[in-house]
Amino acid sequence: MGATFRKGRLAFSEHVDELWRTLLVVNRRQFLYTSTIFETVSGVSTAFAAKPSKYDLIVKGGRVIDPSRGLNAIRDVGIINGHIAAVQAALNGSAVETINARGKLVVPGLIDIHTHAGGPKEGLALCLSDGVTALIDAGTKGADGIDETIAAAKRGPQLCRVLINIGRNGVLRQEGDTMEIGRADVGAARELISRNRDMVVGVKARLSQNVTGSNDLEVLRRSREVASFFDLPVMIHMGQTASPLAKLLPILKSGDIVTHMFAPPPNSIIDNAGQILPEVIDARERGVLFDLGNGRNGHLRWDIADRVLKAGFLPDTLSTDWTMSSRADQVINFPNVMSKFLLLGLSLDQVVASTTVNASRVFPVFQTRGTLKQGAPADIAVLELREGSFEFVDNYGNKRAGRQKLFPSVTVLAGKQAAGPAQKRL
Numbered sequence: 001m002g003a004t005f006r007k008g009r010l011a012f013s014e015h016v017d018e019l020w021r022t023l024l025v026v027n028r029r030q031f032l033y034t035s036t037i038f039e040t041v042s043g044v045s046t047a048f049a050a051k052p053s054k055y056d057l058i059v060k061g062g063r064v065i066d067p068s069r070g071l072n073a074i075r076d077v078g079i080i081n082g083h084i085a086a087v088q089a090a091l092n093g094s095a096v097e098t099i100n101a102r103g104k105l106v107v108p109g110l111i112d113i114h115t116h117a118g119g120p121k122e123g124l125a126l127c128l129s130d131g132v133t134a135l136i137d138a139g140t141k142g143a144d145g146i147d148e149t150i151a152a153a154k155r156g157p158q159l160c161r162v163l164i165n166i167g168r169n170g171v172l173r174q175e176g177d178t179m180e181i182g183r184a185d186v187g188a189a190r191e192l193i194s195r196n197r198d199m200v201v202g203v204k205a206r207l208s209q210n211v212t213g214s215n216d217l218e219v220l221r222r223s224r225e226v227a228s229f230f231d232l233p234v235m236i237h238m239g240q241t242a243s244p245l246a247k248l249l250p251i252l253k254s255g256d257i258v259t260h261m262f263a264p265p266p267n268s269i270i271d272n273a274g275q276i277l278p279e280v281i282d283a284r285e286r287g288v289l290f291d292l293g294n295g296r297n298g299h300l301r302w303d304i305a306d307r308v309l310k311a312g313f314l315p316d317t318l319s320t321d322w323t324m325s326s327r328a329d330q331v332i333n334f335p336n337v338m339s340k341f342l343l344l345g346l347s348l349d350q351v352v353a354s355t356t357v358n359a360s361r362v363f364p365v366f367q368t369r370g371t372l373k374q375g376a377p378a379d380i381a382v383l384e385l386r387e388g389s390f391e392f393v394d395n396y397g398n399k400r401a402g403r404q405k406l407f408p409s410v411t412v413l414a415g416k417q418a419a420g421p422a423q424k425r426l
Helices: 002-006 018-022 028-048 123-129 146-155 186-195 216-230 245-251 278-285 302-310 334-343 348-355
Strands: 054-066 071-080 083-088 094-100 105-108 110-115 132-138 159-165 200-206 234-237 257-259 380-393 399-413
Touching (some): 054 083, 054 348, 054 380, 105 348, 110 123, 110 334, 110 348, 132 146, 132 380, 132 399, 186 200, 186 216, 200 216, 245 278, 334 348, 334 399
Parallel strands (some): 054 094, 110 132, 132 159, 200 234, 234 257
Antiparallel strands (some): 071 083, 105 380, 380 399
């Protein structure tokens, strides 16, 4: 299987084990994004060629984990003019402000590619307090109501973009977004995107049977039609679909995203023997990305996650499917979701990569994020990794105990310590 997955993938770090390196997808679009990151950052970094004597901010003495650079070591991070100026074992210059990060983890600002944080007034600020410095509102609204979400994204403190729900009324909990196929309105979606090209970065298709009924194939075709017109990706919500994945996945193209990848049957990504479906392997080889999307209903079950990971099929990205309700139940915050995958056996480097550099490659707007390379935007999450006994819950009420849990501590956004409802200073 290693040879199967090696095709078209990228090793993000010499410090990460061979399995993980062979399982990181990078398609043609991602490769171009990655190249742009380093060209852009390299261009900015010339401003910091000389070692400065004074920084605006130093994050001092933390364990810096930056998979984009293969770095996992105690370092100081110096910031000037909202950008990373230096990452060194000891910075001798002075600073206007210092954050003492000793005993904590210092990672690039977290990127959450699947949230519903653009609606609630305080949603974006709460996510920021959890270390999330860039995010996607993934299809909360369709063409008829997305203007509010776009306005909230523009006002938000961190970088936020939106996916348009192909169902013009957005998420309909009782009726189903596209149970009535006329709601999957190609013309309305195209018109809305054409007016908001800077903010709408993809199309969301929720395909569960209680959302589309038997319309899932047609809903996906219409979503792909809209996305192709603008050269945007489609994110599909899989799990409990009327149609098997073998029929849905061939419609997807390189750069599209399958979220809720650990959903149980019917129509999971594994068969009854625990083997990854051939169509899933084929989709990954074509550059389709696979995302967690933790959520609260029908998306994550421990035994399915065990079997998928045992089969060697790791997620490209971790995401929360965050809502205000989930803040008190199952999801809690992004570091809590990350902790579940430490429990499931991923290394700390793998978990951080899945929420930073990997996520930065999914949408072009994030291409300079997810790294602490010199010259990059100074977005940083300082996290605390505690040892003890911690309880984690899947979407089916099943509980597991883990010995490690990540907690948000400080968020730095554009070089400044960010305030937030759950923010605390070191």
